[in-house]
Amino acid sequence: MPDFEPEISQNYCPPAPLPPESRLHWIRLLATLKRNPLECWRAEFFREPIARVRLPFADALLVHDPAAIRRVLIDNAGNYRKDPIQRRILANGLADGLLSVEDARWEAQRRMLAPLFARRTVTTFTGAMLTAVDRLTERWCNLGQGAAVDVAAEMALLTLNVLALTIFSDGIAGDYDEFRDAMNAYFAVIGRIGVLDLLGVPQSVPRPGGGRLRRTMTYFEGIIDRIIEARRDRLAATPAGEPPADLLTLLLRALDPSTGQSMSLTEVRSNILTFLSAGHETTANALSWSIFLLSQSSPWRARVREEAARELAGPVEGVADRLVVTRAVVEEALRLYPPIAALSRMAKGPDRLGGVAVEPRTLIVIAPYVLHRHLLLWDQPGTFDPSRFLPEQRSRVGRFAYLPFGIGPRICIGASFALQEATIALAALTRRFETELLPDAKVWPSQKITLRPEHGLPMRVTPRDCGERPVLRDEKKRA
């Protein structure tokens, strides 16, 4: 393995808003919250363990003290429920899925869904993940030398394909383009948060674009229902046969251990929509930021490339675990640009956090974006340095200082899935392509539900060795 050569890009500080020193006037605050909430985080929030803020629609406690985070998300988690704004965003179509349900219903669903995302299940999806990357590799190779592409849009397509292949491995019963268009329209309208939502105006008050939202939802949900029905028929017709080994089969066969009941059609549909929405853009952003950061650091690019050449040529089994450098880059990208930039909870009853009294109905905000750049918790927090996540240093990262997937009972159920997918895809793409930012590209983080590059990621993509057949295909045969 060649020595890692430090160079100036080792101290690279990727783009991020400069936190304002003083409080924004409420009109500006509201406008900034709507445009890009990331630009609202004040400098003091990155220095203080706990800060109280007055928002136009509520008071909030910003909690970035590890002990207090532990209390909110683990030790006293029963006292903190998902807050109403978050629930309003999730209400569209996802209301009966794991992300939104609460209390006994959540407990039952979490128990039923845990085996779908257990590490041993996720490793069986490696082949599907490689196939999706393989397709993208072929497509990029066919674009020729130095084609300009929006890598952010390409990653959204890739992660969608991975989900389609792992949820519906036998296809989607119909036109894939129609499915993709319906789904993109669906994602474009659900989860849109407007000023009325921020102000806490009840859902009974019609929102602009509400009619379009309902039409788009009905159309896409109809497509999902048809796929579920077809699979139910197939499983019923061949109960003893080989069922498609995918998330849909596992979902339809999942039983509540205490009642022996399976999920209703509404719950199955809502969970499929939850997996698609929770797992699509988040993982795409993790990959986009990883590719961007690597494009700015030739030493880390070289290390990933060298590791990918070695490990992707080996057996498919366990490949993601062997890609330790690549995974460290993904984890560092998730630190600097956590796709879910803020988590929020609403206190049900009184509590104390780090000596601060919490009144019932206080909004608690734990922002991974702030936490991951907190001056009390990180050395040189603004610097891109994946070595923080290499095995020899990983134990120095505090358990409550790094929460891209949350923590506690409601930790992301898809964390292993996402990390495996992003690691494999980053290694394979870095190995096969030079990705260079277009000269006039402006890369800026923007929080629109997820933390994404505001203007996409326009890059020049140059195949490194497309003379030969796509590498992954050959590797799969060898495994």
Ligand code: HEM
């Ligand atoms: C890099 C990619 C991802 C990131 C950063 C991410 C982040 C998160 C976070 C922070 C939470 C906790 C929210 C809270 O506590 O309020 C969460 C929950 C969740 N995530 Fe992910 N996620 C990712 C990928 C995925 C994938 C691939 C799936 C499924 C295919 C998924 C499904 C879910 C579900 C169902 C929940 C709700 C869990 C529950 O409440 O029990 N996520 N995710």
